[in-house]
Amino acid sequence: MALQISATNPEHPALLLDLPWQLPLEEWPEHYLVPLPRGISRHVVRYARAGAEVVAVKELAERPALREYELLRGLDRLNIPAVDPLAVVTGRTDGSGEPLESVLITRHLGGSMPYRSMFETTMRPATMHRLMDALAVLLVRLHLAGFAWGDCSLSNTLFRRDAGAYAAYLVDAETGETHPQLSPGQREYDLDLARVNISGELLDLEASGALHPSVDPIEFGMEICGRYTALWQELTRTSVYPAGKHHYIDRRIRRLNELGFDVAEMQIAHSSNGDTVTFVPKVVDAGHHQRQLLRLTGLDTEENQARRLLNDLESWMATQDDHAPGDPLTTRPEVLAHRWVRDVFRPTVRAIPPDLRGSMDPAELYHELLEHRWYLSERAQHDIDLDTVVRDYVANILPTVRDALSPSTGAAGPAAQNGGTTATGEGA
Numbered sequence: 001m002a003l004q005i006s007a008t009n010p011e012h013p014a015l016l017l018d019l020p021w022q023l024p025l026e027e028w029p030e031h032y033l034v035p036l037p038r039g040i041s042r043h044v045v046r047y048a049r050a051g052a053e054v055v056a057v058k059e060l061a062e063r064p065a066l067r068e069y070e071l072l073r074g075l076d077r078l079n080i081p082a083v084d085p086l087a088v089v090t091g092r093t094d095g096s097g098e099p100l101e102s103v104l105i106t107r108h109l110g111g112s113m114p115y116r117s118m119f120e121t122t123m124r125p126a127t128m129h130r131l132m133d134a135l136a137v138l139l140v141r142l143h144l145a146g147f148a149w150g151d152c153s154l155s156n157t158l159f160r161r162d163a164g165a166y167a168a169y170l171v172d173a174e175t176g177e178t179h180p181q182l183s184p185g186q187r188e189y190d191l192d193l194a195r196v197n198i199s200g201e202l203l204d205l206e207a208s209g210a211l212h213p214s215v216d217p218i219e220f221g222m223e224i225c226g227r228y229t230a231l232w233q234e235l236t237r238t239s240v241y242p243a244g245k246h247h248y249i250d251r252r253i254r255r256l257n258e259l260g261f262d263v264a265e266m267q268i269a270h271s272s273n274g275d276t277v278t279f280v281p282k283v284v285d286a287g288h289h290q291r292q293l294l295r296l297t298g299l300d301t302e303e304n305q306a307r308r309l310l311n312d313l314e315s316w317m318a319t320q321d322d323h324a325p326g327d328p329l330t331t332r333p334e335v336l337a338h339r340w341v342r343d344v345f346r347p348t349v350r351a352i353p354p355d356l357r358g359s360m361d362p363a364e365l366y367h368e369l370l371e372h373r374w375y376l377s378e379r380a381q382h383d384i385d386l387d388t389v390v391r392d393y394v395a396n397i398l399p400t401v402r403d404a405l406s407p408s409t410g411a412a413g414p415a416a417q418n419g420g421t422t423a424t425g426e427g428a
């Protein structure tokens with residue numbers, strides 16, 4: 001059997017060919033590897049360099065490797081936040097011709113943190129609630145798409161900063177199954193597995209002294225169920241309105257959009273006596289604001305970041321009444337949006353020296369600056385301009401949080417770390 005690298009992108013096999021496939025993953029020499037934090041796993045997992053990319057390499061039997069690869073590709077097509085599958089390597093043999101296990105290769109998810117590293121500094125309960133929120137949203141999105149995870153847990157999730165909150169990504173799809181639609185029983189079963197896994201993981205953290213004393217592992221496990229159920233209900237319930245009150249439907253759609261979801265189709269039925277209207281939305285993917293921001297500005301961000309940036313863009317647009325009358329082009333939202341990126345967003349982010357940005361991406365940084373502006377304006381009881389905000393942020397906030405921002409331990413942006421220093425402090 002010869003070494004075979006199957007990949008969707010024709011450029012990837014060449015990049016991957018240089019890796020030492022004849023060695024068991026555990027014996028790969030250091031110079032191939034990238035020492036980034038990893039979560040707990042059943043299989044051997046390592047990060048390696050492949051060209052300009054960092055890839056995660058997971059050693060497992062051929063069939064599950066191919067299966068997981070296909071499942072991850074399916075999730076990618078559905079726009080679900082999950083790690084990107086790059087390739088599967090099969091037919092490996094060692095120097096003496098003995099077979100070695102296959103590997104699944106995924107792109108290392110930049111800016112992500114396994115939960116264990118997030119708990120290295122004791123995590124405040126408010127931050128933990130944010131993690132549960134993110135995980136509940138991920139599970140709802142998977143279930144809406146007909147994907148039963150089969151092993152939802154903190155270890156199988158990666159978290160990325162998202163405007164002071166978190167965005168959760170699926171990292172381990174090995175146990176997943178796709179169906180046209182999930183039955184309530186299938187969803188409940190999946191949710192129950194999540195609850196048991198999460199409580200177990202938190203109990204482990206508690207035993208090692210890494211858990212905030214006020215956190216009850218069992219209650220936090222149940223919290224995921226509460227949040228999941230509330231969101232599922234909100235997204236899928238049938239509403240009944242008095243006839244003629246069509247704006248109720250608009251209101252419901254707006255609310256769904258606010259939650260980040262889009263409505264693909266809807267069923268509207270009138271009751272036989274014509275008094276009431278029943279409305280059932282078919283909610284499709286999340287990422288409503290993400291797509292809107294991408295379309296308007298070309299900026300590709302997480303959902304909460306997008307919502308935040310859109311708000312800022314909108315209020316900035318409202319102040320732009322200097323366009324020439326009779327020149328309709330300059331008034332188009334896309335045109336204004338590009339001006340905002342060029343004149344406001346980019347210069348503001350660039351004003352923060354790169355070596356002080358830690359692991360924050362531009363959208364997260366901009367979000368932090370908006371938070372700081374809010375805090376300064378509240379304190380001063382009048383609006384503070386962004387230039388002043390940037391100067392104050394660089395002088396007074398960044399120095400105090402620089403250490404906390406190193407990629408291995410940075411559990412949250414400065415606003416979240418420094419509860420009370422800026423407007424997103426705990427309880428805000």
Ligand SMILES: Nc1ncnc2c1ncn2[C@@H]1O[C@H](COP(=O)(O)OP(=O)(O)O)[C@@H](O)[C@H]1O
Nearest residue numbers: 038039041042043056083106107108109114172
């Ligand atoms: N693409 C990736 N990007 C970042 N981290 C990854 C990636 N793939 C795997 N990991 C890390 O490796 C850990 C184990 O991966 P996982 O797929 O859960 O292995 P297992 O199937 O053995 O449980 C994850 O918790 C995560 O920390």
Ligand SMILES: [Mg+2]
Nearest residue numbers: 041155156172
């Ligand atoms: Mg796993």
